[in-house]
Amino acid sequence: MLREHLADLAQGDEAFIRDTLEGEADLDGLVSALVHAIGEDEAHAVGLKAYQDQVAQRVSLYGERAEFKRRLLVQALEISGRPAIETDGGTVSLRPVAPKLIEGESADIPAEFWQPQPPKLDRRALLAALKEGRDVPGASLSNGGVTISIRRA
Numbered sequence: 001m002l003r004e005h006l007a008d009l010a011q012g013d014e015a016f017i018r019d020t021l022e023g024e025a026d027l028d029g030l031v032s033a034l035v036h037a038i039g040e041d042e043a044h045a046v047g048l049k050a051y052q053d054q055v056a057q058r059v060s061l062y063g064e065r066a067e068f069k070r071r072l073l074v075q076a077l078e079i080s081g082r083p084a085i086e087t088d089g090g091t092v093s094l095r096p097v098a099p100k101l102i103e104g105e106s107a108d109i110p111a112e113f114w115q116p117q118p119p120k121l122d123r124r125a126l127l128a129a130l131k132e133g134r135d136v137p138g139a140s141l142s143n144g145g146v147t148i149s150i151r152r153a
Helices: 002-010 015-021 024-080 123-131
Strands: 084-087 090-093
Touching: 024 084
Parallel strands: none
Antiparallel strands: 084 090
């Protein structure tokens, strides 16, 4: 796989690929460059996640503000006794809201209102059983693999 990726970078230069794979200094340089690139990518991912969290908080805040302003308008129309007010920004009118369900104690609700749920696979228990050496039809363990560990200097 490394050879294929190097081939993409080398654009068919077999000597470059061979020298890179066989030359210890070049391979060390390649590994060093990849370690630095991984660090940069991980830093970008962390930064984008933090930014995404900030944006999500702002989205939530704006939604809450809009809902608060809607409640203010409901109160204003109810206090004024006016069912609607026309403005250049739009017409605001009161309308009835359908009753919503309020769940009390779940155990008190009769069985007729419960829907059976499909079984859910307990992946943890299945993995533990396979690791213990049990034969479980329809499931097996992969061969695992190899990964890397990067300790930053």
